[in-house]
Amino acid sequence: MDADLFVGDGGLDPPAPASAREVWRARLNRWHPRHWRGSLKARLALGGLAALLLGMSLTVWWMVESAEQDTLVQAGRHEQAEATRTALSLGRRIDVMRHALGALAPQIEADMVNDPRRMGQFLEHQAVLRGLFSNLFVTTPQGRLQVYVDPLGMRTPATDLSDRPYFQTMLRERRSVISGPLSGRVAGEPVVVFLQPLLDASGLRGSVGGALRLTSRELMADLAQATDGAQDITVIVSNDDGQVLAHPRRDRVLAPLADEPGLAAAHARWVAAGRPAQWTDDPQADDATHVIATAVDAGSGWRVWRMHDRAALLAPLREARLRAMRSSAALAFLLAGAMMAFLAWQLRPLDALEARAARLLQGDAEGDWPEADGEVGRLSRTLRHVWAERRQMEDFNAQVLRKLGSVMSAAPVGIAFTRNRCFELVSAEFCKLLGYPEYALLGQPTVMIFASPEEYEGLGPQVGAAFAAGEPYVGEVQLRHQDGRVFWGGLRARPVDPYDSQAGTIWSVNDVSEQVHSRRQLEHAAMHDPLTGAMNRKGFERALSFEFAGQPASRPAAVVMIDLDHFKPINDTAGHAAGDAMLVAVAQAIGSRVRGSDTVARIGGDEFALLLPHCDHDRALVVAEKVRQAITDITLDWNGLPLRVGASLGVAELGAQHENVAQWLEQADAACYEAKRSGRGAVRSARGTLRVVGSGS
Structure with missing residues (x-):
């Protein structure tokens, strides 16, 4: 079992202090933040x-x-109630103003309308009406302004009101209008x-009226203020067409209500709701910046x-929430501190258990295990x-290792145990075979003993495939001795646990250089002509089959068949030697x-032959002509007798029309025969001019 089981992130506790002062210092030191950082107590407290x-x-x-x-x-309910109350108050005051004008009309005598001076004096004495209106005026039945009284005094402006819609309504309906x-x-x-019309038995004799300046602090301006004194409440008065009649800001008077900041969206919702007489906007709407209510x-x-x-x-409320959050955070930190102290007191047995485990790792096996209840007690018993x-x-492992060491020392082959591509155990014979001392191999990467990194990487898939098939790996690979010498090693490998790739691998190694050399000599002799050193027919046919099987990637490729001319007389006259x-x-x-990549056989x-890989037809003809000329140029001096030969050559390029190797060779043979028949000492091509004759012809 790994020793890390008993080691915490904070490291091992120091040995028990010897004096009372050191005991208290150690206890206080336990509260240092470095001992709490990452501990269970700190995580629980956090x-x-x-x-x-x-x-x-x-x-x-x-x-x-x-x-x-x-x-x-x-x-919303409060604002609706206040809007309704304000609307009722506004209605009452409008009624008062209308009734006041209505009560004034009978007091105006018929001849007073045509006497501006007398009419003006009469109006100047109407203190109540002058307090209700910004100005008072009297007109003739035709709408001409006879007298005009305001705080500046009495005037007789030459103003005609006959074109005003409200005057025309009064003339038509003979009633008071606003x-x-x-x-x-x-x-x-x-x-x-x-x-207000002035009527008597003779009919209409004029009209009396009063005006309210919408921008002055009179009736409308008073209503447009916050009725309960709050600075964050705005009261606006509009007519039914949405035109502002009264506003705390004078520049907003007569502006469209739909352009009012903070009210535009609510006004649109009120219109969409059918313009109800009393209405309160949804105070929780996403675009709501005000609580809005209206009454008419x-x-x-x-x-x-x-x-x-x-x-x-x-x-x-938001200020209260901020204060509450601050108070909650302070309280939470206080409670967390109390929790940490409580956890430290409750987890004392765990600290003792940690100290006991640390002493075990230091080699101190003596001493009692701490006793505790609950989970800590169960953990203590489990660890014990x-x-x-x-x-x-x-x-048990010590005994097994001693026995394994004896076995490895007596084994006639090198044995090694590897894991994670490193040596963990090597035998004396293994060290002798590679020329390394044991300490130079243990813990080192296994690639160090291979002739090349490429050969080492290529071995991995082969070993993996053998293990996956449930069989040991057996093979030969080139290894490198410590002195740099390369030799052939026979490897045999088996996994320690077939179901756990991390369990490691057991390798056995022996030197098979002589066997490999002998085998390769036999293989070379089987594939090459002993006289000339060129490849024999068996080897040549194997090379052709490999090239043929690699199509279409192996194309272009060509075969050249060579038949010597005038060779038989040499044997007859000068002998076989x-x-x-x-x-x-x-x-x-x-x-x-x-x-060097071409094959001579x-x-x-x-009869000789050439295999020219990656060589097209035209290039093959050039090579064949060079070979023919080289053979023709040979002069062999044999006991004073100059010997010469010639050659006839046939060239056939590998193509999609060839069904097998025999057909390819057959076509080159036919071209060679044509060269010989046409007079010898020539090169002939099989492409396009010769018919390939099958074996059944």
Whole structure:
């Protein structure tokens, strides 16, 4: 069992202090942050702190969120009530103003309308009406302004009101009217006009009216302020067409209500809802920046809008949430500290168990294991049992290693145990075979004993395939001795555990250089002509089969068949020894005119052949001509007698039309025969001019 089981991240505790002062110093040292970092106590405390913070945060968030929702709902109800109350108050005041004008009309005598001076004096004494209106005026039945009284005094402006829609309505219906918002022709400011007809038995004798300046601090301006004194509440009055009649900002008077910042989206929702008389916007809408309510005065059709700033409304709750979060965090840290102290007290047996395990790893097997209840007690008993089993296992392993060492020392072959591509165990014979001392191999990568890294990497897939098939690997590979000498090693490998690739591999190695050399000599003799050293027919046919099987990647390739001319007379006149010497000279001449990758073969008595891989037809013809000329240039001096030969050559390029190797050779033979028949000493091509004759013809 790995010793890491008993080692914590903080390392081993120091040995027990000898003095009381050192005891207290050690106890205080346990509270140093480096001993808590990464410990179970710290993780539990941090987990508890995170849980407390999360729980408190969620609780505070949920409470404040609920409070915000309730506050918005209550604010919506309050604003609706206030808007309704304001609309009723506005209606009552409009009624008062209309009734005041209605009560004034009978007091105006018929001849007073045509006497501006007398009429002006009369109006100047109407203190109540002058307090209700910005100005008072009287017109003739034709709409000409007779007298105009305002805080600046009495005037008689030459102004005609006959084209005003409200005046025409009064003429047509003979009743009191209230105009829409318009620009006053005398004062030049936005006004709303109240107009009362002057009627008697003879008919209409004129009209009396009063105007409210919408930008002055009179009735409309007073209504446009926050009625309960709050600075974050805005009250706006509009007519039923959505035109602002009163606003805290004078520049907004007569502007479209739909352009009002903070009110535009709510106004669109009110229009979509069918323009109800009383209406409260959804205070939790995504685009809501205000709590908005509206109510209408049925008599005038004027509408009161109340806007309560949502951010200002919720600011106390959000401030309370921030304070609560801070308090929760402080409380959570205090509780986490208390939890850490409690955990330290509860986990004292675990600290004692850790110290006991540390002493075991230092070789101190004496002493008692700490006693405890619960999980720590069970852990202590488990570790004590594991330690006993480990002692038994170590004793058993020591015996096995001693026996294994004896076996490896007596083995006549080199034995090595490898794991993770490194040597973990090597025998004396293995070290002797490779010339390394044992210490120079243990722990080192296994690639160091191979002739090349490429050969080492190529061995891996072969070993893996053998192990996957449930068989040991057996093979030969070139190894490198410590002095640099390369030799052939016979390898045999078997996994320690077929089902666990990490368990390692057992290797046996012996020197098989002599066997490999002998085998290769036999293989060479079986494939080569002993006289000329060129490849024999068997070897040549194997090379042709390999080239043929590699199609189409192996194309272009060509075969050249060579038949010597005038060779038989040499044997007849000079003897077979001279013929053999000539064959050797011919083989050398052919080899001098071809590439190292080309194959030169003697396939019969005086018949030679060439395999030209990666050589097209035209290039093959050039090579054949060079070979023919080299053979023709041979002059062999034999006992004072010059001997010469010629050659006839046939060339056949490998193509898709060839069904097998025999057909390819047959075509080259036919071309060679054609060269011989046409007079010898020539090169003929089989492409396009010769018919390939099958074996059945």
